[in-house]
Amino acid sequence: MAPVTLRSATGRWVVFTATLGSAIALLDGTIVNVALRPIGLDLGATLPELQWVVNAYMLALASLILLGGSLGDRLGRRRVFLVGVAWFAVASLACGVAQSTQELILARGFQGIGGALLTPGSLALIQSTIAEEDRPRAIGVWSAWSGVAGVVGPLLGGGLIEVLSWRWIFLVNLPVAAVVIAVGLLRVPESGGVPRSARGGFDVGGAALGVLGLGGVTFALIQGGWLAAAIGAAGLAAFLLVEARGDHPMLPLRVFADRTFSAVNTMTFVVYGALGALMFFLVLQLQVVAGYSPLEAGAATIPFTVLMLLFSPRVGTLMNRTGPRLLMTAGPAVAALGVLLLVRVPADASYLTEVLPGVFLFGAGLTLMVTPLTATVLAAVPATQVGLASGVNNAIARAASLLAVAAAPAAVGLAGDDYEAPEVFSAGYTQAMWWCAGLLLTGAVIAALFVPGRGERTGAAPRSEPGTFTV
DSSP: OOOBOTTSHHHHHHHHHHHHHHHHHHHHHHHHHHHHHHHHHHHTOOHHHHHHHHHHHHHHHHHHHHHHHHHHHHHOHHHHHHHHHHHHHHHHHHHHTOOSHHHHHHHHHHHHHHHHHHHHHHHHHHHHHBOGGGHHHHHHHHHHHHHHHHHHHHHHHHHHHHHTOTTHHHHTHHHHHHHHHHHHHHHOOOOOOOOGGGOOOOOHHHHHHHHHHHHHHHHHHHHOOHHHHHHHHHHHHHHHHHHHHOSSOSSOGGGGGSHHHHHHHHHHHHHHHHHHHHHHHHHHHHHHTSOOOHHHHHHTTHHHHHHHHHHHHHHHHHHHHHOHHHHHHHHHHHHHHHHHHTSOOOTTOOIIIIIHHHHHHHHHHHHHHHHHHHHHHHHTSOGGGHHHHHHHHHHHHHHHHHHHHHHHHHHTTOOTTGGGOHHHHHHHHHHHHHHHHHHHHHHHHHHHHHSOOTTOOSSSSOOOSTTOOOO
């Protein structure tokens, strides 16, 4: 179908459905961070097991999200998106009824598969359905209202944990998923899809090697062991070889020939690594050291998403005037300043003077960065590959968080039940914040050097395909 305007009824339904669908994945992420300590206490989990509660989801998501984006381009973006939402809901139910840490970790892995199907599809629906002149603002609306999940998540999660139990943080996904599926079937047109006769094979080998490679490296970082590290490294090397030589790769390496695409994804890796580590450590620091309840610790991060909710659409409009480079350089730099203010969060920390200033600056930096980053990476590819581009960028973001959460505790000297020892955990937390600030500043440098500015083309060569972003 022809692209529609954001103001049309169809345009509004597409953005609503894509936003609400992606919100359940975002809601899950913010809630789970708040619930880590209660889960650990209830199920008797060690710190490595809590890392796996986070990373089992991230591993499946990061490994398969490329396949999810590719499937949407070939089979229909709405179809794959809605299948992902349904899968996510079923896996959420399994998480909610898990009776051991091992059952929860397994269910989280299955939940990640659903996330891999729905996450790239949400943005691909917007990019392929909304008219080109409205896309930056539509993505800004998506970023802002997706942020509602970040606002609701900590409050809802903390409240559910205190009033009921941590199990309800997963069960709350079910009614939201039901609304997304109903509206998607009734109001959202299909886009993408390749005739059956023209479809190639699925890259099963690439998907398997991606899981093996990331899984091996993650296991080695959390549990230790040279064998796991060697298996992971070999798996990643084999993955790249298969993708380079395969007939139907889920990651066509040629997309990285575009300088802008490569630069933005490199920036994504370092910045989202910092974000993943910060969220893991900060919420635990507030509970273990500062004595916050789950509800208070979750509410402490609300300014992140309030800022995105209020200002992301305006950032999308501003990007059309300034170009992406300025905003994508300033954003990580401001976020790094916020992290530096959070280096010390002592026992009985005052929220207004010792937590809020850092949280506010970090959120302001994210707000400046996220919409330009998303719009630029999608605009660097032809319109027929927006699902792939979204999948690549999301995979890199999730892989960065996965590896950061896996590596950071050991890197700063934390293990076992150290999350129950305030002095030990606080020392590791401080080191982790310095690393996060360094990663964010690295992202700012990458943007300053390699992301196009106002009036510059997005890639290494002139492009004329639909979907190219120029200002």
